[in-house]
Amino acid sequence: MNFLVTGGAGFIGSHVCERLLQMGHAVWALDDLNSFYSPAIKQQNVRVLQTLAKPFTFVQGDITDRSAVDEVFSETQFDQMIHLAARAGVRPSLADPAIYQRVNVEGTVNLLEAARNRSVKKVTIGSSSSVYGVNSKVPFSEEDPILAPISPYAASKLACEALGHVYHHIYKMDVVMLRFFTVYGPRQRPDLAIHKFAQLISAGKPVPVFGDGSTARDYTYVSDTVDGIIAATQKEFRYEVFNLGESQTVKLSYLIELLEKALGKKAVIDRQPLQPGDVPITFANIDKARRMLGYNPRVPIEQGIPKFVEWFLAANKA
8 A cells, every 4th residue: 555654754653654555555744853852863763764664755744834735645555554654742832822823724734635636545543642631530431521621732633633533524534543642662752751861871960850750651661552543543433532541550659660771771850849730640441442443552661661771771872
């Protein structure tokens, strides 16, 4: 099959491209290589994909540019699109909410329109556990009401889910929304907590801890997330939403302990007040994904952190 992967030079996107190529598919990665974090990191991800000597094409382009998106679709007839391109992160979205709506919402409309016009019937879209907001009921279920996001990022992802439903309802496109829960692993973005903490601990610099360390996240190793994404492409679902998490909660204090152990170095903790937009806990109910996708996460945090640190140390030695 011909797959278009938006955000294909990024953390999750590059892993998805790699898996698709290994499965024998032809892959086009669309990415604007923006400066949200160093473009050199994304360029290195592209080079890794190019060394696989598989049918891989990289296209640099901005999904908010409708003509650029249309050009990509006019040059190749795609069988499926996996849409992962987005402005990510809760705290950065508070500083610049407009760009989050422009990229995540307007960009998604551009892609869905292009897919509709070129008869791409199956689309898989990355959403986020952030859409649950401060959810008093745990674990979070796809059936929970999600009408109270608490950050511009979460609001933009909620809008994307609504758009996915619109394009299914009106144009009969097969659309799957995947709510990711704190994905980590090799190639993780440097702004994300695990990568950032590893850098700070290694350098002997203070690690900012917001709150008392009791906030908890459902950390999901990237290979498990990719398993779920690939499963979503394997059959038709009409319109469905799935949680892709580990379904285990890890307190921030325990995460830091695991990093200390893997790095062989103690962290210097810098206590900070809780940040606006942050939620106290994320915890995925994955019963639906298990049942309908055959999703079965296999890498617990105690295995995943050493695997990440092994990559981190090698990457920083290079």
